[in-house]
Every structure is written in structure tokens, then in C-alpha cells.
Amino acid sequence: MAYDEKLIAALKSKAKTLRRDTIEMIKAGGAGWLGGSFSQADIITALMFHHLKHDPGNPKWEERDRLIVSKAHCCETVYAALGEAGYFDKKEYRSYGKFGAVLQAHTERIVPGIEYSGGSLGQGLSFALGEAMAARIGRPTPLYRVFCILGDGECNEGQVWEAVMAAAHYKVDNLVAIIDHNKFQSGSKVEDRINLIPMVEKWQTFGWNAVEIDGHNYTEILTALENADKTPGQPHAIVAHTVKCKGVPAFEHKNLHFCKLTDDMYAEAMAVLG
Numbered sequence: 001m002a003y004d005e006k007l008i009a010a011l012k013s014k015a016k017t018l019r020r021d022t023i024e025m026i027k028a029g030g031a032g033w034l035g036g037s038f039s040q041a042d043i044i045t046a047l048m049f050h051h052l053k054h055d056p057g058n059p060k061w062e063e064r065d066r067l068i069v070s071k072a073h074c075c076e077t078v079y080a081a082l083g084e085a086g087y088f089d090k091k092e093y094r095s096y097g098k099f100g101a102v103l104q105a106h107t108e109r110i111v112p113g114i115e116y117s118g119g120s121l122g123q124g125l126s127f128a129l130g131e132a133m134a135a136r137i138g139r140p141t142p143l144y145r146v147f148c149i150l151g152d153g154e155c156n157e158g159q160v161w162e163a164v165m166a167a168a169h170y171k172v173d174n175l176v177a178i179i180d181h182n183k184f185q186s187g188s189k190v191e192d193r194i195n196l197i198p199m200v201e202k203w204q205t206f207g208w209n210a211v212e213i214d215g216h217n218y219t220e221i222l223t224a225l226e227n228a229d230k231t232p233g234q235p236h237a238i239v240a241h242t243v244k245c246k247g248v249p250a251f252e253h254k255n256l257h258f259c260k261l262t263d264d265m266y267a268e269a270m271a272v273l274g
């Protein structure tokens, strides 16, 4: 599908802002989830600033699409998107991770716009499935769509595959799972743990309409999201190939999972994002 160049340029610019604000939060908090926040930044941007139906002035609007970030440790780019969209004042970034602050190091529903309090991996897809099924009760068409971002390492955890089976069985077609396939989890490569690669075939075998894309290419992200809307009768999985730490070349492909930000790293990042 072809998209307006101005739209793509605007989304790229937003993603740069999200990555820059993520760095500012991690600097303020002393440490943070750099790698997985940066790998999902383009997906979050495409959802929040183009695809989702939502209203920052009315975060609890009943008809809003739900964004469930199951890899809830990667909170900084989510906060950055919400702050940028106007859900809360960006000055909250300065207290990120501090005792008593609203913005903590895993997403919590206390924050306007956050749908899911997480931290224990492997549970968000079940939560998302419940939300998606609720949107269908007593209605010919669902009241809203539900998007769930999972980590690839997370797919080793918890209830992920129970939710996958149930969603296919009940043909929950207003549910879209997006797997941030950055090939790393906390301490190692995903393939060196319980290997789920190749990933897309597994979701297909379980009955999902599953595709794989480049998770940093906006044309591919937007096309996959639109195609999900046009394909009824099955839940949808988008396996997004991403790069951990994408956005600052010196960091890319490194497993900066939960890390401190040295002054040198801050300067390196700001030279690209500032």
C-alpha cells in the first residue's frame, strides 16, 4: 500500500521525539529499559499517532481502541507517546522511576492512557483477549479493537499460548497481537533460550492470521494494521522484525536491556536524537 510521504515523515519525526524523551526519562531515573523501548518505538508511534481511535482528552472513552503493552517493562516509549499525545504533562518525565512518582518503571493504570498494569510477563495477551471479547458482547460489530504488544522473549512466559489458542477458537477478530521480534530477551538471545524461531508459523498453526514485517518500516506497519481490519474471522498477529536499541546507531543490536545511562551514552544519543 502507498502512503503519503508527509504522513511517513511526520511519523518518523514523532518516533524520534519518543526516543529522545525516553532517553531523558532514563537519564532522570538513573536507569531504564532502553533496548526494548527503542525497538518498539516505531510500532507505538504508528498506533498512537495514526491507527488507534482514542481521545487524550477523554482517556476512559468507552469506544476507544485499547493498547495493551504486555512487555510492560518497556514503559518509557509508551509514556513518551502518551505525553506527546497530551494525556499528561511532560514535566512528569523528570520524576520517572522515583519514589512516589506517577511514572514508574513498569506501566500502571494510574497513568492516564495506560490500559494495563504489568511487569509479570506472559499475562497481557490474556487481558487483551478479555477486553476484545467484552467489546463483542451483544453487538453485531465490536465496540473497539484491541492491540497487544508482546516481546519475543515474553512468548516463553506465562499464559501466552493459552490466550493464543482461546482467541483462535473464539475467532476474536478485533484482537491484534504485535510481537516485537528484536531477537533478544534480558540476558541472552531468544534462540538460545526456549527457541520459538521461526515465530510466524507458530501463530499461523494456532489459527491466527499471522504476517511478518519490518517493524521499523512505516509502510509495512500501517499496511499490516489495515489488513488486519480487512480480514474477518480470525485474530491477527503481526510479527515485527525489529532491532534492539533501534534509533541510535552506536547502541543498535546491543542488548542494552535494563541499563544505566552514562554521560557518554547520553551525549551519543542526543547527538542523534536531540
Ligand SMILES: Cc1ncc(C[n+]2csc(CCOP(=O)(O)OP(=O)(O)O)c2C)c(N)n1
Pocket (backbone or CB within 6 Å): 035, 036, 037, 039, 071, 073, 074, 119, 120, 121, 122, 150, 151, 152, 153, 154, 155, 157, 158, 180, 182, 184, 185, 186, 257
Ligand atoms: C514472568 C516473568 N518472568 C521474568 C521476568 C523478568 N524479565 C523482565 S524483562 C525480561 C525479558 C523479556 O524479553 P522480551 O520479551 O524479548 O522483551 P524485550 O527484549 O523486548 O525487552 C525478563 C525475563 C518478568 N518480568 N516476568
